Amino acid sequence: MKPDWAEENLQTIRTLMERSAVYRRALAPIMFFAGLVGLATMGMGMFFHMNSAREFCGLWLGAAVVAVASALLIARRQALKDKEVFWSPPTRRVAQAILPPLLAGMCLGAFPVFTDTGGLTFASTLWVLFYGCALHAAGFFMSRGIKVFGWLFITGGCGIFYGSMANLIPDGISMWLMGFFFGVLHLAYGAYLYLTERKNPVA
């Protein structure tokens, strides 16, 4: 037997314990709320004709901040209700996984504000793509469904990109695209989770 077998065993145990502690808090309410924020943002943007780059990006960046803050609050409420730690290791890992693509997407997606050359469809593409990457990254520490949901955004983002390059997607539908991806899809996924998620999950 190797002299350091005990240390190796402990390391293996640590790795397995970390891998098994996946994020299990109920996602349905979070997805529902994010979907409502997405739809409300789209409605607001269309009602007030917020079609300039500055207005469009400001509106959706604001919506992103509201959605992320609300998601954290909902998760915290669930943790308090279950008498559990909110900032648990699985929660931390999920946050670490989604942060780089989420921030990169938010920053790059706001480029039309600085260039003032339009390109709102391209900005939407970047947001959708990077958000999909964030979801996929989170999927390594959550239930498998979130990875599939992430892939939906990634393929959707690529589809919008090539569609707009080939002039298949008309200009001026960025608000609709954002509303569909960040509103309708979230509501649909929230409904799916509501019907399939197990009750009393834990982080």
Added chain:
Amino acid sequence: MNPEPFLQLDRLIHEKGRLAIMSMLAASPELSFTELRDTLEMTDGNLTTHIRALQQEGYLSVAKSFRNNRPLTTCSLTVAGRQAFAEYISLLEQIVRQNKPR
């Protein structure tokens, strides 16, 4: 080297597959049979054998239910299982300390 801690190690948990199962369940209130099988890359038969051995010793409890009209088998550690696992870890740590050059 004092062989005492090594001799005290729980032989049932010390087996690689069972130790992996216990480790995963120690970090989670419960895990499904599928989750265990997929993460540990075990065959159904192998996992069933290990689970049965741990269950017989009273370290693990198995619950069967239905989810989306499909049978769902979930495993969780019992109090005795958690205690045995904690003791096993503490003995391993003792062995590590002993093996460290002074």
